[in-house]
Amino acid sequence: MDGFFPLETGRRKTLKAAIGCVGTGLHSGRRVRLTLRPAEPGTGIRFRRTDIGLELPALYDHVVDTRLCTALGIPGEDAGRRIGTVEHVMAALAGSGVDDALVELDGPEVPILDGSATPFLFLLDCTGLIAHGGGAVPAEAIEVLRPVRVTEGEGPDAAWAELSPLPGERLEASLTIDFPNTAIGRQSLSLRLTPQAFRGALADARTFTLAEEVARLRAMGLAQGGSLANAVVVDGPLVLNPGGLRRPDEFVRHKLLDVVGDMALAGAPLRGRFTGHRSGHALNNRLLRALFADRANWRAVPGMSLGEGAAPRLPVPAAAAAAVA
Numbered sequence: 001m002d003g004f005f006p007l008e009t010g011r012r013k014t015l016k017a018a019i020g021c022v023g024t025g026l027h028s029g030r031r032v033r034l035t036l037r038p039a040e041p042g043t044g045i046r047f048r049r050t051d052i053g054l055e056l057p058a059l060y061d062h063v064v065d066t067r068l069c070t071a072l073g074i075p076g077e078d079a080g081r082r083i084g085t086v087e088h089v090m091a092a093l094a095g096s097g098v099d100d101a102l103v104e105l106d107g108p109e110v111p112i113l114d115g116s117a118t119p120f121l122f123l124l125d126c127t128g129l130i131a132h133g134g135g136a137v138p139a140e141a142i143e144v145l146r147p148v149r150v151t152e153g154e155g156p157d158a159a160w161a162e163l164s165p166l167p168g169e170r171l172e173a174s175l176t177i178d179f180p181n182t183a184i185g186r187q188s189l190s191l192r193l194t195p196q197a198f199r200g201a202l203a204d205a206r207t208f209t210l211a212e213e214v215a216r217l218r219a220m221g222l223a224q225g226g227s228l229a230n231a232v233v234v235d236g237p238l239v240l241n242p243g244g245l246r247r248p249d250e251f252v253r254h255k256l257l258d259v260v261g262d263m264a265l266a267g268a269p270l271r272g273r274f275t276g277h278r279s280g281h282a283l284n285n286r287l288l289r290a291l292f293a294d295r296a297n298w299r300a301v302p303g304m305s306l307g308e309g310a311a312p313r314l315p316v317p318a319a320a321a322a323a324v325a
Helices: 087-096 118-127 195-202 211-219 250-266 281-292 318-324
Strands: 013-015 019-024 031-038 045-049 054-057 063-065 071-073 101-105 129-131 141-144 148-152 159-164 171-179 185-192 208-210 232-235 270-277 298-301
Touching (some): 087 250, 159 281, 185 250, 211 232, 250 270, 250 281
Antiparallel strands (some): 019 031
């Protein structure tokens, strides 16, 4: 696999060359062409819509919608100027250790493809990754210094998500989901995020929905491109997809894949532990906002070759950058 590039090198990585695909938007139902392109060191991940001339950084404070996907935009601008369903390609980029890339598309959302991150990993493997500048440009990270938690609801059924300190240079993640009286049920999964773990445990898990929700979602203008080819559909105790599940716990694996994609909007790899109970895109984004709301919650960790005390070049949002100053 030419694109498989372990994170342990400590150097910022980008794609060797541009590569693309064509697919359907899950919510818009529109045909979309997507191209992954190399980017200059230190630019982070950026999204560009060529159809409307919109370019946005892949950062948590540009998230403007979390209804069944994570959508980027400029707060206060027209809803038509958004880039939706960014979480799966973000998860693939983060899970492969890509620091700098341009995600270019000619429509309103990233194509859903098969509903997992595997097609995006395939593209990365086909083009391959490269370290910037022969190792002169180091990777950076964001270290969680103290626990930060956000909640939704009250009592034992409350949903919550938390980031807490953890020794080491990785993000560890643990998630529990609970869909009573369905084929999903209660599922839990914990893992240490490495390229190997992402590929082996999360990448092929597909997005899912409940059959009784499909009509309501389409009435809201969502899920226009959804089908059994790109989503797992559950009807009570039944899985409607002819091929069944890829794994018995595919549901929690996909939710944890979403966590990886949403946490990648921090702007650099997180060092710490994510723990969640019934969390989704909205809580994941609220968690990053809470993390960066207080400078005491985190610190930027520069690459070793920057030298002691050197300023990191993290593409963090303006609010977080102001907190550093």
